[in-house]
Amino acid sequence: xxxxxxxxVIIDGLSDRxxxxxxxxxxxxxxxxxxxxxLATEGICGIMDTIAPGIRxxxxxxxxxxxxxxxxxxYTGRGPLECEGSGIHMDAGMIGFRCxxxxxxxxxxxxDRRAGRIHDTAALSKVIQEGVDLSRxxxxxxxxxxxxxxxxxxxxxxxxxxxxxxxxxKKDGVPPLTVNAVRQTEEDKKTAAVCNEFVRQSTAILANxxxxxxxxxxxxxxxxxxxxxxxxxxxxxxxxxxxxGINGSVIAAASLITGIGxxxxxxxxxxxxxxxxxxxxxxxxxxxxxxxxxTKDFVLVNIKGADEAGHDGHVAEKKAFIERVDTALVPLxxxxxxxxxVCADHSTPCSIKDHSADPVPVVIWGEGVRVDNVxxxxxxxxxxxxxxxxxxxxxxxxxxxxxxxxxxxxx
Ligand code: ZN
Ligand code: ZN
Numbered sequence: 086x087x088x089x090x091x092x093x094v095i096i097d098g099l100s101d102r103x104x105x106x107x108x109x110x111x112x113x114x115x116x117x118x119x120x121x122x123x124l125a126t127e128g129i130c131g132i133m134d135t136i137a138p139g140i141r142x143x144x145x146x147x148x149x150x151x152x153x154x155x156x157x158x159x160y161t162g163r164g165p166l167e168c169e170g171s172g173i174h175m176d177a178g179m180i181g182f183r184c185x186x187x188x189x190x191x192x193x194x195x196x197d198r199r200a201g202r203i204h205d206t207a208a209l210s211k212v213i214q215e216g217v218d219l220s221r222x223x224x225x226x227x228x229x230x231x232x233x234x235x236x237x238x239x240x241x242x243x244x245x246x247x248x249x250x251x252x253x254x255k256k257d258g259v260p261p262l263t264v265n266a267v268r269q270t271e272e273d274k275k276t277a278a279v280c281n282e283f284v285r286q287s288t289a290i291l292a293n294x295x296x297x298x299x300x301x302x303x304x305x306x307x308x309x310x311x312x313x314x315x316x317x318x319x320x321x322x323x324x325x326x327x328x329x330g331i332n333g334s335v336i337a338a339a340s341l342i343t344g345i346g347x348x349x350x351x352x353x354x355x356x357x358x359x360x361x362x363x364x365x366x367x368x369x370x371x372x373x374x375x376x377x378x379x380t381k382d383f384v385l386v387n388i389k390g391a392d393e394a395g396h397d398g399h400v401a402e403k404k405a406f407i408e409r410v411d412t413a414l415v416p417l418x419x420x421x422x423x424x425x426x427v428c429a430d431h432s433t434p435c436s437i438k439d440h441s442a443d444p445v446p447v448v449i450w451g452e453g454v455r456v457d458n459v460x461x462x463x464x465x466x467x468x469x470x471x472x473x474x475x476x477x478x479x480x481x482x483x484x485x486x487x488x489x490x491x492x493x494x495x496x
């Protein structure tokens with residue numbers, strides 16, 4: 086019997102480099118993780134370059150690669166994927182931006198790039214959506230709040246380019262920048278003009294909004310300007326169901342990952358209490374996974390907190406979070422008829438506080454795998470496993486082969 090379903094558990098930024106604080110072990114090696122070790126013992130292990138050896142992946146490009154969408158072809162910047170993740174449907178050719186609400190002083194200087202980490206901005210986004218008019222450019226737009234101070238902007242219209250700069254000066258105490266065309270084409274110049282007009286009109290609307298007057302009265306900084314960055318043109322994604330003949334869902338706290346899922350045609354599944362941080366509701370995510378697998382052939386779940394600990398350089402927190410994840414995975418063990426793949430999207434070593442190109446550990450567990458001699462799920466143990474060293478692009482084809490959905494190449 087082979088399994089019929091595939092589950093990808095992607096533990097974001099899981100892997101690391103040897104840490105002096107842990108006597109030369111990585112947080113994953115040092116963590117107590119009986120479930121992951123059991124999967125390694127009963128499965129086939131390896132290490133994986135999610136994009137290619139020596140390439141430091143972003144979470145976005147890594148997830149595209151793991152889903153079998155070559156990021157060199159499909160990745161067109163973060164903006165359009167953030168738009169999808171915010172629930173804006175992006176047609177190919179639309180231009181997307183990731184945005185923040187920020188605070189500008191009466192003197193015109195940015196004083197808080199996150200507007201005091203404001204949340205619940207839906208009312209503000211609604212007045213912007215209703216009040217800003219870009220019709221003289223022949224452009225329609227959708228502006229939507231994301232988590233916290235975040236938002237997304239999508240533009241639709243003829244003759245728009247996607248190579249434009251940001252109005253975010255990336256520091257406080259200076260004025261917002263003007264959005265400029267990067268390539269000096271007519272298309273980019275038009276998009277830049279549209280962006281500057283959007284900022285001008287939305288700033289005027291935000292200045293007088295009662296929610297901001299109330300914030301000021303409460304001693305909070307107002308959310309009175311929108312900063313935008315990450316411009317990109319939405320690409321044409323071959324739908325997942327067409328590409329592989331199976332349907333699927335995506336479960337993630339980060340709108341970027343949900344957006345990638347939506348872009349390829351996976352169904353996003355909301356889970357209450359997921360934060361993308363170390364306090365996230367992992368148990369709720371795993372329950373949602375089990376629920377989705379009742380009706381779907383494929384589920385990708387992203388668990389984010391280890392990446393955050395890596396970016397912060399917090400070795401002990403990273404180890405503790407891995408132990409929490411391990412416990413949360415217990416309900417997956419009795420899963421029947423499902424091939425389980427556990428891996429990271431990239432390493433986030435505490436020593437460099439950013440993503441690195443160090444390959445990630447991967448285990449495939451389920452009916453039919455050639456069980457190897459690896460008994461621990463970690464960076465060095467998995468390097469001795471039966472998968473050897475693979476690329477992210479190989480993962481979907483290998484999983485499809487194991488569930489008997491691969492097509493024969495040749496006679
Ligand atoms: Zn990541
Ligand atoms: Zn990261």
